[in-house]
Amino acid sequence: MTADTDPAPSGPPDPQADPDVVDLLEPADGVPPLVTDRTALSDAAAALGSGHGPVAVDAERASGYRYSARAYLVQLRREGAGTFLVDPIACGGDLGELGEALRGVEWVLHAASQDLACLAEVGMRPDSLFDTELAGRLVGYPRVGLGPLTEHLLGVRLQKGHGAADWSRRPLPADWLTYAALDVELLVELRDRVAADLDRQGKTAWAEQEFEAVRLAPPPPPRAEPWRRTSGVHKVRRPAALAVVRELWESRDELAAARDVAPGRLLPDAAIVDAALREPARRDELIAMPVFRGRAQRRLADRWWSAIERARALPRPRWPASAPAPD
Known part of the structure; x- marks a missing residue:
């Protein structure tokens, strides 16, 4: 069972536990x-x-x-x-x-x-x-x-x-x-x-x-803007920066699906938000950031930098709204 609503702690038995158990x-x-x-x-x-x-x-x-x-x-x-x-x-x-x-x-x-x-x-x-x-x-x-x-x-x-x-x-x-x-x-x-x-x-x-x-029960319908579930996205206020979050998230999701790897193992949410907030001007500045300077991230640096460039090339009408649309 992958998840348990009230998981019992791992490790040695609790000496205060019920002796009748x-x-x-x-x-x-x-x-x-x-x-x-x-x-x-x-x-x-x-x-x-x-x-x-x-x-x-x-x-x-x-x-x-x-x-x-x-x-x-x-x-x-x-x-x-x-x-x-x-x-x-x-x-x-x-x-x-x-x-x-x-x-x-x-x-x-x-x-x-x-x-x-x-x-x-x-x-x-x-x-x-x-x-x-x-x-x-x-x-x-x-x-x-x-x-x-x-x-x-x-x-x-x-x-x-x-x-x-x-x-x-x-x-x-x-x-x-x-x-x-x-x-x-x-x-x-x-x-x-x-x-x-x-x-x-x-x-x-x-x-x-x-x-x-x-x-x-049928499967839940797909979310209209799943990228907005990025942990920490509430810190990103400007629509242009939200566009960076969206492009990075979608690029990561595409690669994760192709490799059948959990997205966060390719690029943590915190790194996506950090890139949107810091606004690196060049690829070199991106890979100098803490998460992006790792060996695995350097191999994917071109992919992440291309996503950022796509976001910055978007015309203003295609920027995400500051707040999500109501479901």
């Missing part, structure tokens, strides 16, 4: 082998299809490392079948066989809206959904991250610490796979406990409507 460090059945070919994928689909009850599903992405939001690992667990860790990349990016095997089965996800898009991209779409994070919010639990919720309701502390890792890395480290397997180890049991509280509060039907809305 058990640390879960390994899956009960051990960490399963990684599914990396079509034969193993077919075997996993057959096993999951013959299991019973809901299926726990999770996905790991590489947010902060990759431009795309694709799934680099998919975890599934179902009673009677066990846990499966599936590498979508090694399996050709098509896990539709798993999706077909689980038709009509309730899928249990935590913070489902984070994972449904990347699951759909590999051919996995649930017919029925239970979202433990959303359910926790409806019940009114004070903390609804997977770790805190599991600890509160089941008395079990999950291993944490790899949610923000680069899941595009290969081979995946053994401790990462342990973490991934644990994310679905107790998810169905957690679902049952939350569902019982929903029922006691008379909120089951309401929750089902909310789950269905999440399941069927």
